[in-house]
Amino acid sequence: MISTKPYLIRAIQEWCVDQGFTPYLQVVVDSRTRVPREYVRDGQIVLNVGVDATHQLLMGNEEITFQARFNGTAFPIIVPVSAVAAIYARENGQGMAFEVAGEASGQSRSLDEESQPSELEPEPGAGTASSTDAPAPESSGAARPKLTRIK
Structure with missing residues (x-):
């Protein structure tokens, strides 16, 4: 049976785009993941998968x-x-967290406890494929929303 995970990822990405939000993908980096390693923090990277930040985006069932x-x-x-x-x-901060193979089971974490996005601002005029690394959250004094992992 095919996992529901890729379908949920596509649905939330589409919902973000429809609402005018910026969809961020938090990824645990391993040998199968191809990302610029200099932007990986604590074994993870946060990628902007919005239509303005990506080119030739394909969200399949496997990758x-x-x-x-x-x-x-x-x-x-x-x-x-x-x-x-x-x-x-x-x-x-609305979205969904998933179990990643290799994580200790029975452990519940929020995104605040996991690695924070790298601090890279998109370049002005970069066209449709701008920086996909997440900028640092703006410090407006308001509490940052938390996404709790549900198992």
Whole structure:
């Protein structure tokens, strides 16, 4: 039986885009994951998978592939669906967290306890494939929304 995980990832990404939100994909990086390693923090990376930040985005049942710009350089991204830890809207934190193979079972964590996104701002005029690394959250004094992992 095929997992529901890729369908849920696609649904939340589509919902974010429809609402005008920026969909972020939190990924546990392993040997099968192709991302720029210099942006990996604590074994994870947060990627912007919005339509303005990606080129040739394909969200399949086994892997998510696209091209993105990191500091102005195009980079092909390959993320196995099994490595996706969460997908959520940058603006309000709404989304869904997933179990990632290799994680200790019975452990519940929130995104705040996991690695924070790298601090990379999209380049102005970068076209449709802007930086996919998540910018640092704005410090407006308001509490940051939490996404709790449900098992």
